[in-house]
Amino acid sequence: MPLDPNRFPAMLRPGLVALAEDMAAHGTQRSDPTRAVMALMGDRWTALILQVLMIGTWRHADLRRALSQLSAEQAISQRVLTLKLRTLERDGFVVRHATADVPPRVSYGLTPLGLDLAGQVRALIDWVNARGPAIAAARAAFDTRHDEP
Amino acid sequence: MPLDPNRFPAMLRPGLVALAEDMAAHGTQRSDPTRAVMALMGDRWTALILQVLMIGTWRHADLRRALSQLSAEQAISQRVLTLKLRTLERDGFVVRHATADVPPRVSYGLTPLGLDLAGQVRALIDWVNARGPAIAAARAAFDTRHDEP
DNA sequence: CAGCATCCTCGGCGATACTG
DNA sequence: CAGTATCGCCGAGGATGCTG
Numbered sequence: 001m002p003l004d005p006n007r008f009p010a011m012l013r014p015g016l017v018a019l020a021e022d023m024a025a026h027g028t029q030r031s032d033p034t035r036a037v038m039a040l041m042g043d044r045w046t047a048l049i050l051q052v053l054m055i056g057t058w059r060h061a062d063l064r065r066a067l068s069q070l071s072a073e074q075a076i077s078q079r080v081l082t083l084k085l086r087t088l089e090r091d092g093f094v095v096r097h098a099t100a101d102v103p104p105r106v107s108y109g110l111t112p113l114g115l116d117l118a119g120q121v122r123a124l125i126d127w128v129n130a131r132g133p134a135i136a137a138a139r140a141a142f143d144t145r146h147d148e149p
Numbered sequence: 150m151p152l153d154p155n156r157f158p159a160m161l162r163p164g165l166v167a168l169a170e171d172m173a174a175h176g177t178q179r180s181d182p183t184r185a186v187m188a189l190m191g192d193r194w195t196a197l198i199l200q201v202l203m204i205g206t207w208r209h210a211d212l213r214r215a216l217s218q219l220s221a222e223q224a225i226s227q228r229v230l231t232l233k234l235r236t237l238e239r240d241g242f243v244v245r246h247a248t249a250d251v252p253p254r255v256s257y258g259l260t261p262l263g264l265d266l267a268g269q270v271r272a273l274i275d276w277v278n279a280r281g282p283a284i285a286a287a288r289a290a291f292d293t294r295h296d297e298p
Numbered sequence: 299c300a301g302c303a304t305c306c307t308c309g310g311c312g313a314t315a316c317t318g
Numbered sequence: 319c320a321g322t323a324t325c326g327c328c329g330a331g332g333a334t335g336c337t338g
Contacts, residue, residue: 253318
């Protein structure tokens with residue numbers, strides 16, 4: 001399934017080829033980190049987790065309560081919180097620090113790389129928030145345009 | 150379920166309160182566009198669709214083939230392509246232009262707002278690609294650290 | 299307190315068939 | 319060619335109970 005530029009309108013070929021080459025230059029192969037990291041933005045909790053971790057270092061239970069209170073909708077299950085933190089830890093965005101105590105004391109914080117990522121996410125959130133009114137207006141226009149013929 | 154700062158470590162309270170206020174200032178309420186737009190980043194196709202639409206204006210079938218060839222994995226179904234484009238159109242990121250011909254001729258392009266969004270996504274993709282090696286290294290370290298005790 | 303295992307629900311997305 | 323309708327799969331994520 002390689003790219004065959006001839007099957008596309010001539011106007012669009014150069015841009016398409018350039019995009020394909022750029023994607024090939026980085027890893028579009030298996031276990032692609034790009035897709036995985038992009039997915040972090042969109043899933044239900046990770047973006048919020050990163051914002052909260054920018055504040056400082058959190059114990060698991062405190063982090064869980066903070067997230068649950070910040071989310072208007074519903075609380076995060078601790079199973080999912082553990083999963084999300086594991087993923088972030090694996091990719092080098094979060095550090096986990098545990099003591100051998102009993103009961104255990106586990107805390108989570110951002111690595112420099114994670115802080116960088118959180119900043120990117122923050123920028124994106126700010127961008128969307130700034131465009132919120134424009135988006136809402138577009139939605140309203142679309143909906144009234146399609147509700148009644 | 151309002152925020153009760155007293156239930157959190159004193160060190161973290163100010164930052165948490167600030168974050169909560171910032172979120173409240175924008176819409177954290179129902180039908181929140183922020184979550185919806187953030188979700189665009191992470192879903193399987195939208196980020197790629199935006200990149201391709203940056204090239205120019207596409208007919209439905211051409212766009213479908215381009216996306217399918219760019220995706221290493223699998224082709225996008227045209228049902229899903231229609232759904233994604235509808236969503237983007239509704240939020241004001243994409244314009245749909247149709248003629249009354251038969252067979253129909255429908256083409257899609259970015260609005261100025263959509264071009265702006267595509268640029269943001271592009272920046273994020275570039276950021277991740279630049280960090281690809283660091284992330285891959287972190288993963289490898291994590292995996293070997295957890296595979297064998 | 300933090301983590302894991304189990305079960306279950308729900309929504310995203312693919313496949314197919316049909317219409318204008 | 320573009321869109322809609324219907325079906326089915328699969329994985330994300332919530333709930334609960336048990337362990338160190």
